[in-house]
Amino acid sequence: MNKERNRFYFTFGSDLGFPYQDTYLIVIADCKGEAMTKFQKKYPNRHKDCLNCAFVYNEEEWNGSLNQEYYSEEPAEIIE
Numbered sequence: 001m002n003k004e005r006n007r008f009y010f011t012f013g014s015d016l017g018f019p020y021q022d023t024y025l026i027v028i029a030d031c032k033g034e035a036m037t038k039f040q041k042k043y044p045n046r047h048k049d050c051l052n053c054a055f056v057y058n059e060e061e062w063n064g065s066l067n068q069e070y071y072s073e074e075p076a077e078i079i080e
Contacts, residue, residue, distance in 0.1 A: 008035035009062045010053040011071065018052060019043045024067070025077040032058060038079050 008027045012018040029035035036051060043052045057065065 005030055006035075007059045007062075008032060009057040009059075009067065009075075010035075010039055010051075011055045011057070011067065012076075013054045015054075017046055018054070020076045023073065023076045024071045025079065026075045027079045032056065042079060 005028045008029060009024050010027060011024045012020045012022065014021050027035040027038050029038060036056065039051065039053070039056075046052050057067065062068070
């Protein structure tokens with residue numbers, strides 16, 4: 001059975017400590033917890049219990065926000 005996986009959107013502001021600035025990336029995962037683990041593996045937390053990004057959205061939240069307009073370009077990266 002080929003289950004379709006979910007897309008989670010990790011956004012970045014202008015903080016130079018973020019892996020990227022003023023853009024976003026997508027993590028493909030079964031759930032938000034798995035997405036955060038994959039992200040942290042590649043981009044470890046700078047501060048305890050604080051992801052190295054600005055915000056995390058699931059696809060429904062992303063589609064219901066203004067992010068698609070603000071981040072009009074393709075994602076900086078897709079982590080699978």
